[in-house]
Amino acid sequence: MTNGKKHFYMAALVLLFGTATCSASKAESAAPATVQVALNSLKIAILLDKTGSANVTRTQQPEPKDFDPLIDLLLKTGGELGVGVIRDQGNRSLLRLRIEVPPAKPTELPPERNPFKEAERRARYQSQIADYEKQYQQWFTKVGELRKVFMGALVTLTSQKADAPNTDLYSAVERAELFLCEPDITWPCPTHRYLVLVSDGQDNVQKKPIVVRSGAKVIVANGSGSLGALTHLNPEQFESLEAAFRFIVAKEAQDAR
Numbered sequence: 001m002t003n004g005k006k007h008f009y010m011a012a013l014v015l016l017f018g019t020a021t022c023s024a025s026k027a028e029s030a031a032p033a034t035v036q037v038a039l040n041s042l043k044i045a046i047l048l049d050k051t052g053s054a055n056v057t058r059t060q061q062p063e064p065k066d067f068d069p070l071i072d073l074l075l076k077t078g079g080e081l082g083v084g085v086i087r088d089q090g091n092r093s094l095l096r097l098r099i100e101v102p103p104a105k106p107t108e109l110p111p112e113r114n115p116f117k118e119a120e121r122r123a124r125y126q127s128q129i130a131d132y133e134k135q136y137q138q139w140f141t142k143v144g145e146l147r148k149v150f151m152g153a154l155v156t157l158t159s160q161k162a163d164a165p166n167t168d169l170y171s172a173v174e175r176a177e178l179f180l181c182e183p184d185i186t187w188p189c190p191t192h193r194y195l196v197l198v199s200d201g202q203d204n205v206q207k208k209p210i211v212v213r214s215g216a217k218v219i220v221a222n223g224s225g226s227l228g229a230l231t232h233l234n235p236e237q238f239e240s241l242e243a244a245f246r247f248i249v250a251k252e253a254q255d256a257r
Helices: 003-016 064-077 115-158 169-180 228-233 241-255
Strands: 042-049 079-086 095-099 192-198 217-221 236-238
Touching: 042 064, 042 169, 042 241, 064 079, 064 095, 064 115, 064 241, 079 115, 079 169, 095 115, 169 192, 169 228, 192 241, 217 228, 217 241, 236 241
Parallel strands: 042 079, 042 192, 192 217, 217 236
Antiparallel strands: 079 095
16 A cells, blocks of 8 residues: 555544544543544445456456455444455355454543542543553454454455356345344444445346345445446445545545544
């Protein structure tokens, strides 16, 4: 990733995480700017077109490193990423990475005028900080291990050739929708959901019209502008997956303001 791209993602993430509470629960007092708790966790399903038509329609075949901006975003918000392929048999399991919401840094209360109470306040805060740092290190270590395993599996998934003779787009989307429709009860706030299709939208199996019930924002990325069976979903269109991911990061930053 070039320095310019890194600066863009860093700026967007700073905008996103200057706020201290999720939209479902407002804190009684404002927390310092160092507290980084995102508004909403994310659920993102990504489907990669591995059919023969992808070669004709200039549909990108991404590499594992292309997913880094989204994973870096999830490190701030918490959330889950599910990656699958579109082939002649689309109802295949997704490769999933779940990142729990990072521990929140304690809020430091205003100083006390009474020196004894001030000493107690400072001692209490230092104890809270010590607990937080221990929890954060445990979270960080676990996330690093999960990311390493995920990236290794992603190498195998993305290296598949785009050579499937038929395109079962409906079944692939249904599998992604099953993932996106899972209840949000395990997250502190309602999730923001995205369905990203790196595909030309061609479906020569055509089981049924494709339906998105999850309320996810639908994004299509390919080099020809083709939508095919996805036209009725009115998706956001991008020429590259990188541009689509940049859009998600920027949109989350915008929604957090």
